[in-house]
Amino acid sequence: xxxxxxxxxxxxxxxxxxxxxxxxxxxxxxxxxxxxxxxxxxxxxxxxxxxxxxxxxxxxxxxxxxxxxxxxxxx
Amino acid sequence: xxxxxxxxxxxxxxxxxxxxxxxxxxxxxxxxxxxxxxxxxxxxxxxxxxxxxxxxxxxxxxxxxxxxxxxxxxxxxxxxxxxxxxxxxxxxxxxxxxxxxxxxxxxxxxxxxxxxxxxxxxxxxxxxxxxxxxxxxxxxxxxxxxxxxxxxxxxxxxxxxxxxxxxxxxxxxxxxxxxxxxxxxxxxxxxxxxxxxxxxxxxxxxxxxxxxxxxxxxxxxxxxxxxxxxxxxxxxxxxxxxxxxxxxxxxxxxxxxxxxxxxxxxxxxxxxxxxxxxxxxxxxxxxxxxxxxxxxxxxxxxxxxxxxxxxxxxxxxxxxxxxxxxxxxxxxxxxxxxxxxxxxxxxxxxxxxxxxxxxxxxxxxxxxxxxxxxxxxxxxxxxxxxxxxxxxxxxxxxxxxxxxxxxxxxxxxxxxxxxxxxxxxxxxxxxxxxxxxxxxxxxxxxxxxxxxxxxxxxxxxxxxxxxxx
Numbered sequence: 001x002x003x004x005x006x007x008x009x010x011x012x013x014x015x016x017x018x019x020x021x022x023x024x025x026x027x028x029x030x031x032x033x034x035x036x037x038x039x040x041x042x043x044x045x046x047x048x049x050x051x052x053x054x055x056x057x058x059x060x061x062x063x064x065x066x067x068x069x070x071x072x073x074x075x
Numbered sequence: 076x077x078x079x080x081x082x083x084x085x086x087x088x089x090x091x092x093x094x095x096x097x098x099x100x101x102x103x104x105x106x107x108x109x110x111x112x113x114x115x116x117x118x119x120x121x122x123x124x125x126x127x128x129x130x131x132x133x134x135x136x137x138x139x140x141x142x143x144x145x146x147x148x149x150x151x152x153x154x155x156x157x158x159x160x161x162x163x164x165x166x167x168x169x170x171x172x173x174x175x176x177x178x179x180x181x182x183x184x185x186x187x188x189x190x191x192x193x194x195x196x197x198x199x200x201x202x203x204x205x206x207x208x209x210x211x212x213x214x215x216x217x218x219x220x221x222x223x224x225x226x227x228x229x230x231x232x233x234x235x236x237x238x239x240x241x242x243x244x245x246x247x248x249x250x251x252x253x254x255x256x257x258x259x260x261x262x263x264x265x266x267x268x269x270x271x272x273x274x275x276x277x278x279x280x281x282x283x284x285x286x287x288x289x290x291x292x293x294x295x296x297x298x299x300x301x302x303x304x305x306x307x308x309x310x311x312x313x314x315x316x317x318x319x320x321x322x323x324x325x326x327x328x329x330x331x332x333x334x335x336x337x338x339x340x341x342x343x344x345x346x347x348x349x350x351x352x353x354x355x356x357x358x359x360x361x362x363x364x365x366x367x368x369x370x371x372x373x374x375x376x377x378x379x380x381x382x383x384x385x386x387x388x389x390x391x392x393x394x395x396x397x398x399x400x401x402x403x404x405x406x407x408x409x410x411x412x413x414x415x416x417x418x419x420x421x422x423x424x425x426x427x428x429x430x431x432x433x434x435x436x437x438x439x440x441x442x443x444x445x446x447x448x449x450x451x452x453x454x455x456x457x458x459x460x461x462x463x464x465x466x467x468x469x470x471x472x473x474x475x476x477x478x479x480x481x482x483x484x485x486x487x488x489x490x491x492x493x494x495x496x497x498x499x500x501x502x503x504x505x506x507x508x509x510x511x512x513x514x515x516x517x518x519x520x521x522x523x524x525x526x527x528x529x530x531x532x533x534x535x536x537x538x539x540x541x542x543x544x
Contacts, residue, residue: 006428014424017409022421029425037429039385040392040436051438052445053290 002037003030077106083246083540086303087333090148093140100140100151103249104133104195107153111197111247118232119222120241122158122168124198129153132195139193148306150193155242156252158199159206159285160294162186169285170217170235171204172413173405183283184318185252185294185311192310197248201238206259208287208398209411209419209426214470216416221470224267225541226507230467233262239297240267244541250298250307256288256394257489258482260295264497265462265510270527270537271297272304275517276492277322278329279308280315288397289320290438291390291489300537301496301527305331308520326518333528342456342526344369345379350460350484361501361509362461365530369459372529379455382447387486389437389444396434399426418475445491445517452516457526460484462497462510484514494520496527499536508536 007030011023018026077098081089092098108126115121136151161167161179168175182190189196201219203211214221214231222237224230225244232240236253240263243251253260255273264271272295279294286292296307312329314321321327346366354362370376405411406423414420451458468478488495493514500511511530515523531537 006425010424010428014409017412018421018424022417025417026421026425029422030428033425033429036385036388036391037433039388040433040440043385043436043440045436045439045443049439050442051435052441053438 003034006030076109077103079110079246082106082110083299085299086148086152086249086306087300089152089249093151094145096140100133100136100195101130103151104129104153104197107197107248111242114245115247117223117228118225118241118245119201119217119220120238120245120247121155122170122199122201122219122238123166125162125165125196128165129195129197136193136195146193147310149189149310151195152249153195153197154189154250154252155197155200155239155248156186157202157236157239157254159202159254160185160252161283162196162199165199167199168218169205170202170219172218172415173410175218179283181283184280184315186283188311188313200236200242200251200253203235203237204414204416204419205402206235206254206256206285206287208256208402209414210422211416212418212473212475213416214472214474216414216419218415223470224467224507226268226467227505229469230507231266231470231472233266233467235259236263236297239263240269243267243269243297243299246540250296250303252294252311253297254284254292254294255489256291256293257390258485260297261462261485261495261497261510261512264297265512266467266508268499268508268510268536268539269297270300270304270496270498271295272308272520272524273488273495274308274312274520275494277320278312278327278520280313280318280321282315282317286401288394289401290397291394291492293492300531301498301524302333302531304496305524305528329520331521331524336525341375342373342522343454344373344376344526345451345455345458346376347381347458347460347484348378349380349383351464352481354461354464355466355503357503358461358464358466358509361503362511365500365511366459368533369526369530371533373526379451379458381483381487382444382451383483384444385440386444386490387481387483389440390486390490392429392433392437393441393490395426396429399423399429403427441490444487448487448491448493449516456515456519456522458514459526460512460514462512466503466505466507466509488514492517494523496523498527498531499539500530500534501536
């Protein structure tokens with residue numbers, strides 16, 4: 001099952017710091033998450049349906065900070 | 076000292092008294108401070124009071140006003156800011172033990188705006204740790220313990236702007252600043268019987284504010300009335316190059332004066348029939364009555380339906396993934412174990428495991444949803460529904476099971492960055508407040524404000540105070 005794979009990955013990374021109760025809770029939470037992920041994946045999307053998080057190119061930059069005076073390098 | 080009755084006045088009334096020099100900002104500040112020192116601990120309302128700073132700002136405001144330099148409605152007005160907004164020289168704890176000693180060298184943009192307006196910062200409002208970004212199971216999930224509802228201290232204020240809600244309901248400040256990623260302004264406003272505005276995403280700069288979800292965090296006022304919310308919003312809104320999420324200058328700015336509200340055709344209001352799956356009988360009855368009252372001013376109210384789809388799932392995934400990134404170091408280092416809440420201690424691990432592909436799918440669904448909501452707003456200017464399907468829950472409620480219900484309106488509203496304004500509209504049989512929310516098209520915060528203000532001109536729920544205070 002997919003959620004069990006996620007649980008295994010989490011435990012592989014962080015298992016040593018988790019108690020048995022916390023591990024059980026993580027298993028429960030991952031199981032509850034699975035239907036949500038499946039609902040998203042089942043939603044009909046075309047290739048051209050773009051993401052609502054766009055990059056805004058940084059065209060209008062703020063004025064650059066004044067250059068710091070050069071410091072002689074130590075040798 | 077100023078009387079309790081005056082301390083509960085709407086900001087708009089206090090401003091008139093201050094402008095005409097009938098009310099001293101120093102006296103008002105001292106009165107709110109004294110009340111906050113006395114009652115704040117009872118409600119777990121504040122993370123920290125800042126009396127020296129407040130009195131210094133009040134003295135400055137009074138001097139300016141006496142010399143004829145009145146800056147506007149917030150001049151000399153005492154307020155509290157959620158403890159995730161940085162204030163130079165003071166701790167900003169984000170409500171969480173791992174950040175208890177944290178401070179920043181700069182004021183948050185919102186604090187800068189309020190300083191320029193001459194407002195007086197009384198203190199930092201308590202909050203749920205990390206604004207609930209790692210999840211939480213109990214109301215006690217905060218560095219300062221649970222915030223207690225001034226209407227009945229056995230009940231919660233809701234979160235994550237928990238202290239902001241308590242402060243307003245208990246009459247401890249003239250206004251507060253809260254934040255919402257999903258529900259954190261609307262829910263405390265509803266549970267505490269006060270008025271709270273979640274602005275359109277991108278109208279208020281988040282510079283200097285704790286980030287939880289870069290594409291969903293919003294900052295807004297919690298006040299006594301819709302008009303008060305508009306006045307505070309007008310001060311804190313605006314483009315800020317330091318927050319790349321803010322809208323352009325002409326779209327972010329908001330100006331407001333009740334006397335010069337723009338005239339527009341009759342507002343078209345849709346009463347949502349599917350905002351909540353199950354509404355408590357008490358709440359449903361109160362909301363039906365509120366809509367009946369609203370019809371006096373807006374007789375053309377029609378039924379409306381939200382689009383259906385996996386929108387809550389999309390919102391959950393976006394917040395989970397962005398939060399896992401925002402607090403990646405906290406999770407990886409294991410310091411997440413220092414959080415108070417047992418769910419908060421582990422949920423970050425779950426959120427980290429969501430794939431990038433699922434995250435982008437959620438973002439693509441958001442784009443489609445925005446268009447569907449835009450279609451709905453071709454028919455309606457404002458949608459109305461209960462702020463919540465329930466009233467406040469008890470402090471010991473397991474929130475994972477006791478306050479876990481589908482929230483399509485909250486999911487859709489926050490996913491699309493839509494403005495919402497929650498106002499009190501009555502009480503249930505336990506004398507706990509019921510909230511009514513108005514949701515508008517992105518950018519049309521004014522429509523929600525206008526309808527909420529019209530409702531408050533027809534009712535007096537916003538003037539009620541808790542008897543326990």
